[in-house]
Amino acid sequence: MSGPPELRIGIVGYGMMGKAHSYGYRVAPMLRPLPVTPVAALISGRSGPGVAAAAAAYGIGEHTTDWRALVARDDIDVVDICTPPGTHAEIAQAAAAAGKAILCEKPLALTYPEAAAALAAAERAGVHHAVGFNYRRLPAVALMRRMVADGAVGEVRLWRATWLSDEFTDPGTPYDWRFDRQMGGTTIADLGSHLIDMALWMAGEIRAVCAQSATFIAERPLPGGPGGPAGPGGVAGGGRAVTVDDASSALLRFGSGALGTMEVARAAVRRPCDFTVEVNGSRGTLVFDYARLNELRYGSAGDDPGLYGMRRIRAEHPSHPYAASWWPLGQGVGYGASFGNQVADLLEGWPEAPWSPGFGQGAAVQAVCDAMEASAAQGRWVAVSEVTEARRPAR
Numbered sequence: 001m002s003g004p005p006e007l008r009i010g011i012v013g014y015g016m017m018g019k020a021h022s023y024g025y026r027v028a029p030m031l032r033p034l035p036v037t038p039v040a041a042l043i044s045g046r047s048g049p050g051v052a053a054a055a056a057a058y059g060i061g062e063h064t065t066d067w068r069a070l071v072a073r074d075d076i077d078v079v080d081i082c083t084p085p086g087t088h089a090e091i092a093q094a095a096a097a098a099g100k101a102i103l104c105e106k107p108l109a110l111t112y113p114e115a116a117a118a119l120a121a122a123e124r125a126g127v128h129h130a131v132g133f134n135y136r137r138l139p140a141v142a143l144m145r146r147m148v149a150d151g152a153v154g155e156v157r158l159w160r161a162t163w164l165s166d167e168f169t170d171p172g173t174p175y176d177w178r179f180d181r182q183m184g185g186t187t188i189a190d191l192g193s194h195l196i197d198m199a200l201w202m203a204g205e206i207r208a209v210c211a212q213s214a215t216f217i218a219e220r221p222l223p224g225g226p227g228g229p230a231g232p233g234g235v236a237g238g239g240r241a242v243t244v245d246d247a248s249s250a251l252l253r254f255g256s257g258a259l260g261t262m263e264v265a266r267a268a269v270r271r272p273c274d275f276t277v278e279v280n281g282s283r284g285t286l287v288f289d290y291a292r293l294n295e296l297r298y299g300s301a302g303d304d305p306g307l308y309g310m311r312r313i314r315a316e317h318p319s320h321p322y323a324a325s326w327w328p329l330g331q332g333v334g335y336g337a338s339f340g341n342q343v344a345d346l347l348e349g350w351p352e353a354p355w356s357p358g359f360g361q362g363a364a365v366q367a368v369c370d371a372m373e374a375s376a377a378q379g380r381w382v383a384v385s386e387v388t389e390a391r392r393p394a395r
């Protein structure tokens, strides 16, 4: 029995996101009829034994330690970039030059100029391009955006988000790319990019930011303990200097006149990956809390005053975004669903429909990240246009 033709994917990077994306390709055809069958055919990574083990675990037929060889393969249609942010722009530009469709994990690049260059390369090549802002594809987040767009809260006046994790609270956590600014490991880029994407998507353009940042643990042990490999950036005592923020927060001023606040931290003890997004409009409030990711809280000024408060909406009804593709009411979905939904969304209209959110959104998010960096460094409000209109980065 023959199904839709194969669309062959090469995944660059086999860590957490290599796994999540591999899962997405498997699940997507079960969710909706697609014009192509996505097949994760090849995966690359720096360690030979590591990438071989990952390929076996993820059910991917071939592996390589050379991402350039993956990009050059004629039988690969899509390059899926799951490496640290500092590597994204170079791989994306090479993939565009090779005529491949590109799915790139967030953040799109290290800086706004790099992100803009990746966008220009993809547009020049006329290839499909998307950034992995997967949280948009959770049913409750998609429903929140739909309700805001449909006017359920009226005019958006306040937008508020926090993302708290304890990833960096243990001083013994060894150095890796997440502590390295040159690899794009900042907390603003890591956690903030998702929140900024959701802010732009729900409440429109962010015009200016006023941010602050702190690094509480200035040095990290090298991997493998005291005998671990030293290298550039190594410091006395066998550790390496941290060049990223542990936590940042910002005031946001939207183009619409709405006010926003955002706090991102990997320094919050006993907070695993907790994020919340709240919108207060002229006629209502909506709240999403990741710990209850199938739900939204909603209150409207038009509600019966005798029932004052907010109701809990279960974002699992077949009329809600994505819900009908998954399980019956009451079963809910988890993080992994966002990756299946992502693939189904991107491939549903293949090859005619452009992908969304594309590199243009990736660059817009990057501009706000850069503005936050510049603001925290300079101790002043920074207009996002200072980043997008500068010849050189504002940091």
Ligand SMILES: NC(=O)c1ccc[n+]([C@@H]2O[C@H](COP(=O)([O-])OP(=O)(O)OC[C@H]3O[C@@H](n4cnc5c(N)ncnc54)[C@H](O)[C@@H]3O)[C@@H](O)[C@H]2O)c1
Residues within 6 Å of the ligand: 012, 013, 014, 015, 016, 017, 018, 044, 045, 046, 047, 082, 083, 084, 085, 087, 105, 106, 107, 132, 133, 134, 177, 183, 190
């Ligand atoms: N959308 C999400 O929910 C989500 C979650 C986590 C990470 N991410 C993003 O996905 C990307 C990858 O993150 P991850 O958690 O999978 O990382 P990871 O550390 O688990 O895996 C990184 C992979 O990239 C490879 N790599 C190539 N060059 C490297 C370098 N110079 N340093 C380190 N590794 C290198 C490694 O071999 C490995 O295969 C990042 O851009 C990150 O921001 C997204």
